[in-house]
Every structure is written in C-alpha cells, then in structure tokens.
Amino acid sequence: MSERAPEQVATTYREAVRAGLREALQREPRAFLMGEDIGRYGGCYAVTKGMLDEFGPERIRDTPLSESGFVGAGIGAAMAGMRPIVEVMTCNFSLLCLDQILNNAATIRHMSGGQFSVPIVIRMATGAGRQLAAQHSHSLEGWYAHIPGIRVLAPATLEDGRGMLWTAMNDPDPVLIFENIMLYNMGGTIDAAAGAVDIDRAVVRRPGRDVSLLTYGGSLWKTLEAAATLKEQGIDAEVIDLRTLRPLDDATIMESVRKTRRAVIVDEGWRSGSISAEIATRIVEQAFWSLDAPITRVCTEEVPIPYPKHLEDAALPSREKIEAAVRKVVGR
C-alpha cells in the first residue's frame, strides 16, 4: 500500500474494486455490468452494492443463473462494440462458461483473422478461507493462465483492486480478473487520486537478498508476514507480487532469482499442473546457473477444499508453511 503523503483515504479492497467499477461506468458509456445477483442484491460479495441505484438497470444487469448464457452474451456484446464487465460469482462456477471463455472469447481474434476482437472483462471471486466448502473455494486462475488469447490478472492490493479494471477494459482482448475472497474485507488507505495501473508487470513488494518469494493474490499478505518473521531470524526475503499470471513477467522474476539464487513459489492453486509449476520451469529454463537450491513450492494440499475450519486452514498455504519452506532452501 502506498504511503505517499498526498491525501490518503481509508478504504477496503471491496470499496476499491467498486470505485474502479464506478469509474469505468462513469468514463466509458459503452461499459455495463452483468452477472448473478449484482443488481438488487448488491453482489454475492457486496462489491456492486448501491450501483443499481446509481447507474440504473440498463447498466447494472442481473442475469439468470446461466454462466454460459451471460458470459456468452457478454462476448457477443464486446464483439458488437460494447465494453461488458461480467461478474462470475466464483471461479468454481466459471467452468460452466469455460466453453465460452476458451472456445469463443480467447479464439475469436485468431479465427477471424483479426477482424473481431473481444474486449470483455470477466471478474471472478477465487480462493478459500471462508468455509464455503469444496464447490465454492477453489483457485482456478492457474488453469486460465494456460490459455493463449486472454490475459489473467490477480490484484492483491487496494491500488490494483482499484486500478487494474480500467486498464483491463481498454485492452482489446479478453481479460480475466481474479479477486481473492479473503481480500474483500482488507482495509487500508489509498491515495485519493489513485487510478489506472499497468497490467503487465510483476512488482517487488519487499526487497531482499536471500530468497525470492513469488506469489500473487490472497497469498501475498501471508507471504509478506512470513518475510517479516524471517527477517527477525536473519533471513532477508524478497517478495514479488506477480500481479499478472498471463503473460508472466519473466524479466522481473529472473532478475530477482538471479540476485537471491533461491526461489519459493507460494500459490493457492493445487500443486500439480499449477502456475507455480510453470514459474518453476521458467526459472530452470532461464536462470538455472544462478540457482543455489531446489526451487520450492508452497501450494494448496491436493484435496477438495474441506469445509471444517481446521481442515480448511490445514489445506491452504500458511505463514508457517512459507517460513518452513524458506528456512529449508536457505539451509537454516
């Protein structure tokens, strides 16, 4: 979070995302929101609360419970010149519209020989931690990062929650934004004038010498906490917020790993076939001769996310697991 002096205002991640959505609707007449319960109910996570009153039913559109239908409608609207911002309640449900995203949104530019583009933004809630059980708690952003033709974002900070949307909406191709559900209540202060941010680069959230911790989204804060504890133990960890999972910012990752010679990847997705696996492979491909230790991952246990609190906590990456992994790769 920025600590620059000029006019800081208190906010939450939820409010920051909402501020981004409001800006989009205010500045871009072609923009509209569409999704389940986003209007009268104010959104499953209350992100769009109050927006129906402000912008009216033409631009805040409640949809039937049919992901394939309304995401498909969004794709069509985008092709026809609108700037749809579609909310999918949780990424678990996005599998119902996976065909629309993968076979239509991601391919139209390619299959039309560049005649059509699909400037759609699809927001999805992701992640576990609120005892929503196995069908509402998964982290599938890594899967989507597999798909050429779309961009995948994971805003972890108030600034990114606020500023990624505008840039995403102005991208001529489909952009998926994954908002971790544990972040919505996160409070903090933000520059009153905060606005659009880039959606290309990873950012060093904490510089360090001994090990690179590569993470994104909800795991960023656990990782930063772990880094603070490790610092007290004499281990100086660098924390990188990936921000964009597709395309990955290889340059920032490699620069950090070449400096620290060690990498621990923290990813709330399952380990097998995950974005963490992709990052590890890229490090081996591009920075092998700079490595001092095996690349290590802290991922979610390979189980459906459990409902009981203690089991859910045990399944997810935690500060303690991150600290243990780091201590192992630095040999302490």
Add this chain to the structure above:
Amino acid sequence: MGEFRMPSLGSDMEKGTLVEWLKKPGDTVRPGDVVAVIETEKGAIEIEAFEAGTFERSLVDIGQTVPVGTPIAVINGGVRPSAPIAAPAAAVPRQAASAPPMAPRIAGPVEGLKVSPAARKLAAERGIDVTQIRGSGPDGSIVFTDVESYAPGVKPTAQAPIPSAPSKEKRATPPDMGMRSIIAAATARSKREIPHYYLSHEVDITRALKWLAKTNTRRTPDERLLPAVLLLKALARALRKHPGFNGFYEENAFRLSDRIHIGVAIAIRGGGLVAPAIHDTDKLSLDDLMERLRDLVTRVRQGRFRSSEISDPTITLTSLGERGVDTVIPVIYPPQVAILGAGTPRKQPMIADGKVRVRDVITLSLAGDHRASDGHSGALFLVAWANLLQHPEEL
C-alpha cells in the same frame, strides 16, 4: 579447406571477441602471419596462423563473441586445417575445441557431493575444485557463497604476473571485472595448488651497474641498455645450469622445457599486468634482448601482443625497477614452477674486504614450487643467478 578456430590462450579463456581482421578474402596466409585481433579477458591479442594457405572468408563478424574452438574463418590450401599457434610448450588443454558452441565448461555432478548450479558455475569460472569446499547450504550442499568465500576476488599484487591487458582503446580505463576475475582465478589457483617456498638474497651489483653506465656512455639513447636486460640474460644463463626450474607442472608431474622462454611481468598503465615470453632468452645478445624487451613493452602498453607470447613462458621474472621497493615475494603463474623477483637497486652499506662500504645492492628473490624443487636447489639457482651478475661483460 581449413577451419581457423578461436584459439585457447590459456585454460582460463572461454571466449573471445573479434576486433579486427588483418587478412581479407584472397590474401595469402603464411605461417606466423597475424590473421586477426581478438579481445579476450586478457586484452587484445593478435592471433597467428601456422599453416600456409589462402584466406577464403571470415565466419565471424567484428564485434561478435564466440567460445573457444569455434571456427572463425576458412583458410584454404594448407595440407592440414590451418590452426592458430597456441601454446606449443604450455600444452594448454584444447578440449574446448570439440565442445559444442555456447556450452558452458562446467563440471558435471560429483558423486556424493551436492553442488548448486550457481556454485558449480562460479567454481568453473574460477577454476576451483569443489571437492575441496565445505558446503553450508541445504543438506550440506555447496552454494554460491561457499565458492565465493573459498576464492575471494583476490586483488592481484604487482608481483603476480597474470596475463591481462586492456585493449588499446581502453588503455585509460580501469581493467574490466572479467579480467579481474581471471586474475583472481589464476592467483587463487596458484596459492591453493602450489606449495610455494621463498628465498631471497641481497646481491652487490655495483660492478654490473658501473659496467652498464660505462657501456651506455658510448651509446645514443636508442641503443642504451636497462638493468633488466642484465637480470634477464643472467637468469637465462643460470637456468641452463639449473633446468629444474624451467618448465611446467602438469598432471602431477614436472616436465622440463628444453627451451628457455622467460616471461617478463609488465605492468599495464591503468592497472593489471601481463607476463609475455621473450622466446629463447638464453640465445639472445644483450642488444637483441633490449630490442625485444623494448618492443614487448611498447606492444603490451598498446594492448597488443601475440598469442604465442602469452601462452608459453617457461618461467617468469618480475622486476620492480625503480619503484622503490626492496623485495618482491611473487606468486607463481601455473603451470610454471618458479618465478624470480628483483627489487629496486639501492645504495646501502655492505661489508666488503673487511670494510663497510656503500654499495649498489639489489634483493633477488625466488618463489619455487615445492612439488618440483626444494629449497636447497632453489638456493643454488638463486646464487648462480647472482654470481652471473657479477660478470656483466661475460653476459
């Protein structure tokens, strides 16, 4: 058709950058002709052909950097593929010539030993045997900092004759870090592998300097001799009687060289130094020796010397000249087995014929490789050198 390859000018050289072609397509190439100038971490070096033929075409552009062993030109007409002169005596390993281009020369895994990729690469760059290192990483693995602290970036002393020279364009700038790491590697390897012993001897050179002054009085400046020439010639003569210091220690054995190529440590303006050889030092007259020395110093300071000169000194002399320091305790340049040093000539009281007199004195020193010789033979060698300096007219 012959492929002219990027030569290896030392076991620590991995690549070279093409600076200039001195032959163009159609030119006749004779053995010994300088074909190209390459920039290495040791400086700009002229590389020579040793087969006759016709320069057909270059395969590498100016400015391009290629690994050792990469074909850089085609020279036709030689019976065998033309190759650059490289280290006939120093026997620099040439295995790099067959290595695939761009493959880093990094040792494979050693059984039972965990060495991180970063550590392995650094060890290869510095010529360090990782089995000698204690690991501090996970599971006792050897990591980057273990190698780094095992062979820290040694600041070379003025005595360490390490081939290194900035290019003529870069004369005024400090030597680059690549050269520094080469110096670090060579001196660290020397100090790690070579059990040095040291001897020093104060020598009255009043007669030698008088003889020199008298000789120079009759000469115009361009014909005058420097004391270094006497040191060189006397050393070469001493080596004839003590051949056990002239040669190379390789593969656990000392091998005599039947020719005497004394390497002369020459400081580079702006930092660093090189020790190129004066070939067959023992066979040259003082005048010829002076001419060779003058030529060598001039070329080194212009950043140009020949591949054959830097690759095959059989022993090295480092002379501090008039720098005001009495004694030098030098570092042997592997695979050589000895290095001689000469401090600044000075006036000091000495006892001669039972009386204290002011004499011109120089401290000569020897660093010897204990695997190849012992202190006793070293002392005999050092004294033989000193005695030869007493009769300059016979040199």
Add this chain to the structure above:
Amino acid sequence: MTKGALQKIVEEELKNIAPETSPADIGSDEDVREALDIDSMGFLTFITALHRRLNVDVPEKDYAKLFTKRGAVEYLSRKRAKPS
C-alpha cells in the same frame, strides 16, 4: 626555440608514454616519474624521443636533471643553446 615551445614538446612526449594522463596539468617541479607513473623503460623512451626530436643526447648521468618538467626545459634549452 622558446622555453614555451620546449615545454610543449616535453609534455607531448610524456603524453606519448602515458597517454591516459595530462602532463600539461602537473606542476613544473613535480617528479614526472611519480606524477605520471613512468618506469625506467618509459623514461628511456622519453629520453630517446627527445634525442630524436631535438637532437639533444642526454647522457645517463644527467637523467636526474630531467625528472621535472622545469628541469627538462632548462636542460634542453641550455643544451640547444650550447651544443656540447
């Protein structure tokens, strides 16, 4: 030849030996060997160049008189006025 011209020649020849330095910027009474890091071979090259250029043969016993720029200019000026 004026002393100014001689000084210019002295500085040019010193520059040839120590190209990365500025001989014009050192003091007239500084020892050029120290100030410009010139060794015995470099100094002999300097003497040789002066011989070639000004036809003044500096014998070894006089070398010390040319260790400074002022000394060199005085010496060369004297020698050229009165060839020995």
